[in-house]
Amino acid sequence: MTDSKGRLMQGEQTDEFLSGIDTFFFDCDGVIWLGNEAIAGAVETVNKLRAKGKRIFFVSNNSSKSVASYMKKFQRFGIEAYPDEIYGTAKVTAWYIKNKLNFTGKVYLLGSESMAEEFDALDISHTGTGPDPFHGNLDTCIGSVSLDDDIGAVVQGLDIHVNYMKMIKATSYLAKESCLLIVTNEDDRLPVRGSNIVIPGTGSIGAILRVASRRQDRILIGKPNRNIYDCILSKHSINPESSCMIGDRIDTDIAFGIKCGFKTILVYSGVSTADEVEALRKKSPEMLPDYCLPTLADLMRIP
């Protein structure tokens, strides 16, 4: 019944639903926490599911966290988690470059320290991270930029040090057609609530590169693409029919879950809203999540 899709999960449906799922995939930001604050009841829900014997994976488009920094965050929130369960795009991008592309060249990295850590862990050569100040004016700059001939790929994630110098270098490397463009994700914003500040996401930074490089081709690592799933499958056996993706974004999380053949639950504690779900019902009902929940807590509140 397509009509029941995208509706709030009712109390009586929960038990039956949970009994049919053995593996949960969680998005983190907007589902378990918002920035540095846990979403009420979310931590308890994750821990209860684990206590019920469910297998758990954390699948995040966030490229600014290494597995090590995720581990710290989970510990701080009191969530039991293991490195082998954590798949952020910093780790998955490194895996993809090494194992799917078999790329052995050097990477121009427009990303975070955590991405550099994951690259170093797999011996991927890169240009490093951090500020790259712009000196003088545009004219003096053009003379002063020197490009590294060994660069064969530009990898773009969230880089809080992004500036004009980095844009010039990334675009100049991409002028060579053979240079790959690999982007961790295309989320337009980071989920922030209770603030009038909007934080542009990795996809917003990437928009510069798309326009300036005049290139349509790019390898998208994060959700909605299934690379994160492929990375998990390289180590684990998964039965998609008894798996469920829980996320706060229709365009990334739910699209990813559908692409992988999982059941899907959208929580309203992050980016996507009930209005967007209603719009989807008319426009593209095939993209509706199986269920919606106000927050993750509502999955376990009803016993």
Added chain:
Amino acid sequence: MTDSKGRLMQGEQTDEFLSGIDTFFFDCDGVIWLGNEAIAGAVETVNKLRAKGKRIFFVSNNSSKSVASYMKKFQRFGIEAYPDEIYGTAKVTAWYIKNKLNFTGKVYLLGSESMAEEFDALDISHTGTGPDPFHGNLDTCIGSVSLDDDIGAVVQGLDIHVNYMKMIKATSYLAKESCLLIVTNEDDRLPVRGSNIVIPGTGSIGAILRVASRRQDRILIGKPNRNIYDCILSKHSINPESSCMIGDRIDTDIAFGIKCGFKTILVYSGVSTADEVEALRKKSPEMLPDYCLPTLADLMRIP
């Protein structure tokens, strides 16, 4: 005869063409100079046209030059030019805000020192220019950003100091629907020749704002829009039928000339190429320039 459009201007056509034109509109970068180097013969051509009694206007999408800085550049190249002939988007944006929008609020300025000069000249209140460093990490930043309630418009031009902090502020202001988004131009790249460096243009920086703000609406000041022409018309009488736009970009210069009802000449010394003209012949022949020339020098070389 549409078939003759977009062809190289032949020697015998030049005299007749020139005799029918009394006013020339020149794009600068890619037509008269490339960065800091004059294009061979271009300066002489401008001066010869003036000596023949032609009226001249310089119409540039470049937002990083005030009229005063244009004057210096013209002098350096030995081009006779007067402030009233120079219309860059720094000056035209200020004019538009003051005279067309009658905007009296404060502007968040993502632009150059020259834009600030033009804003100051018309008493437009703004936030200033230059670096706005990003301190600490993303979490500490969200707490530290304070927004100015008086901001009623974000104006975006070329800002070589663009960074993540500026992106956050601009996008946060644009979250208020009433806040106007005004962009000087949407050129994706600056014309650079003889270098393997690619310089992202104002339109590339603007792509961040479009994606992050999730807004489709924006006021585009520069070519192909006719605001520059309207600004000129506020001071001068122009007969479009005896006017000619000469530029190096089909999508901005030629489109602008056509929109204003001018004759158009595309020079191949900047961004657009003969291949693009051929593609246009099939795809959208109505956008073809009347004539093409290898460089501006070829307009006067043939007596």
